[in-house]
Amino acid sequence: METVTTKLVPITSDLAAKEQIRFKRDDGDEQTIDHQDVVGVVPTSDMLSAHVVYVEHDEKDTAAPPQIRITSGITSRTTSRTTSGTTSRTTSRTIHGDAPSLDTSDTETHIILSSGSGSNLAINFFEDAVKPALAVLFPKSHKGFHIHQTQSTETILNLTNSVFFPKADKGSLLRIILLSGDGGIIDLINGLLAKPASSDYKAPQVVLLPLGTANALYHSINAGKDNTWGLRALASNAHKPLPVFAATFSEGARLLVDEARREEELPKDHKSQYPILHGAVVGSWGMHASLVADSDTVEYRKFGLERFKMAAKEALYPASGSPPHAYKAKISILKGDTWAPLEEEEHMYVLASMVSNIEKTFTISPSSKPLDANLHLVRFGPTSGDEAMRIMGLAYQGGKHVDDPAVLYESIDGVKIEFQAKEEDPRWRRICIDGKIVRVEKDGWVEIRKEERRVLDVVVAQV
Numbered sequence: 038m039e040t041v042t043t044k045l046v047p048i049t050s051d052l053a054a055k056e057q058i059r060f061k062r063d064d065g066d067e068q069t070i071d072h073q074d075v076v077g078v079v080p081t082s083d084m085l086s087a088h089v090v091y092v093e094h095d096e097k098d099t100a101a102p103p104q105i106r107i108t109s110g111i112t113s114r115t116t117s118r119t120t121s122g123t124t125s126r127t128t129s130r131t132i133h134g135d136a137p138s139l140d141t142s143d144t145e146t147h148i149i150l151s152s153g154s155g156s157n158l159a160i161n162f163f164e165d166a167v168k169p170a171l172a173v174l175f176p177k178s179h180k181g182f183h184i185h186q187t188q189s190t191e192t193i194l195n196l197t198n199s200v201f202f203p204k205a206d207k208g209s210l211l212r213i214i215l216l217s218g219d220g221g222i223i224d225l226i227n228g229l230l231a232k233p234a235s236s237d238y239k240a241p242q243v244v245l246l247p248l249g250t251a252n253a254l255y256h257s258i259n260a261g262k263d264n265t266w267g268l269r270a271l272a273s274n275a276h277k278p279l280p281v282f283a284a285t286f287s288e289g290a291r292l293l294v295d296e297a298r299r300e301e302e303l304p305k306d307h308k309s310q311y312p313i314l315h316g317a318v319v320g321s322w323g324m325h326a327s328l329v330a331d332s333d334t335v336e337y338r339k340f341g342l343e344r345f346k347m348a349a350k351e352a353l354y355p356a357s358g359s360p361p362h363a364y365k366a367k368i369s370i371l372k373g374d375t376w377a378p379l380e381e382e383e384h385m386y387v388l389a390s391m392v393s394n395i396e397k398t399f400t401i402s403p404s405s406k407p408l409d410a411n412l413h414l415v416r417f418g419p420t421s422g423d424e425a426m427r428i429m430g431l432a433y434q435g436g437k438h439v440d441d442p443a444v445l446y447e448s449i450d451g452v453k454i455e456f457q458a459k460e461e462d463p464r465w466r467r468i469c470i471d472g473k474i475v476r477v478e479k480d481g482w483v484e485i486r487k488e489e490r491r492v493l494d495v496v497v498a499q500v
């Protein structure tokens with residue numbers, strides 16, 4: 038890690054076209070930091086100086102994790118705001134960090150490094166960026182943080198069962214800093230919901246650091262906000278409940294694991310005893326579920342986000358030259374307390390989303406607001422490969438697909454898919470829940486509904 042230490046004299050900030058913090062250094066030079074890159078400002082105990090933690094991005098490789106920078110020196114406690122135009126106006130804005138109050142809190146902090154997520158960057162990002170930031174933001178307590186590195190696909194679930202759930206269920210406040218993709222969150226949620234909770238249960242607070250491939254939840258919560266790879270949330274006290282949905286399955290549904298070489302039983306719902314899986318991103322069937330399932334192999338994973346597009350092309354342009362598969366099932370939509378079946382019995386794309394973005398630039402549900410707990414259905418019927426590519430291409434243009442006449446897009450309370458023996462081949466009966474794949478029996482079903490329980494809170498960065 039390269040640390041820059043700079044002595045500073047009073048801070049001014051130019052919030053004209055782009056919000057910036059400008060430091061006048063004692064050598065006379067100015068240092069300007071884009072506000073979007075600031076992780077935190079921590080006053081020293083005498084309140085006369087401050088440490089500024091910020092990130093610097095690799096201009097050549099915009100997908101690369103940023104470098105952490107730490108600057109410290111004498112600051113004023115206010116900044117000036119200068120508006121553009123001929124008449125400039127200056128207003129005051131206090132720069133303050135809330136890290137000192139976090140430092141003295143009695144929250145037990147755990148850090149999870151999901152070594153197998155994304156491009157295997159979690160451990161390096163922790164060492165190079167997270168650790169130095171924590172040392173400044175939590176000068177007293179960071180040494181007591183518990184660090185866990187994943188060893189297998191079971192690690193997060195096991196930790197949740199053995200450590201997080203028992204503590205949360207006794208009312209202890211936990212903070213979990215999670216360096217992973219969406220898979221880390223789904224394991225936490227399912228672990229925390231695996232047993233009935235006591236009345237003392239306290240939802241752990243999770244800080245999301247996007248070290249996976251798609252990082253749908255992170256991008257949906259942070260779209261257009263800071264540019265710190267989630268690091269700003271480390272210095273935040275603000276948190277909101279994470280909306281979650283439940284997918285309940287018919288008796289014989291099985292979780293596919295190890296590149297679908299093995300199948301496992303799913304957990305059972307405490308009340309109904311049906312197999313159940315919880316998610317916070319999407320539940321899907323049809324083209325989306327198939328391409329996630331087909332591309333979840335070591336070989337495909339090497340291609341990062343490209344893997345989804347590669348698998349989509351294979352599904353949409355079968356080698357046999359035939360048109361893409363028309364997925365057959367009965368679909369019903371829940372609104373309020375009323376279920377209503379869709380007329381169409383053949384489909385291509387059926388997806389219920391709790392988030393706006395399933396990739397940083399793929400806006401599947403443009404009406405969804407961060408953590409708003411609304412579930413939206415996106416559906417279109419069987420069509421050619423070219424037409425499906427056109428519709429999906431619109432999703433990369435800020436979610437324009439939802440205005441296309443071919444697409445059904447609406448706010449729902451639940452969706453049920455019943456196979457009714459219409460699909461012989463099990464690969465057309467695969468359901469995707471936040472990246473996990475469940476195969477349903479020939480006459481089986483899946484029902485997706487909002488989950489009311491408050492299981493996890495997400496720490497949100499303060500602006």
Ligand SMILES: Nc1ncnc2c1ncn2[C@@H]1O[C@H](COP(=O)(O)OP(=O)(O)OP(=O)(O)O)[C@@H](O)[C@H]1O
Nearest residue numbers: 153154155187188189190218219220249250251252
């Ligand atoms: N050390 C490890 N050995 C084997 N599997 C691992 C290890 N660490 C993590 N995993 C598994 O790798 C997968 C990573 O999933 P995760 O969702 O975090 O990343 P991703 O799939 O790249 O991102 P996203 O879901 O955001 O697209 C999970 O199934 C997790 O259990």
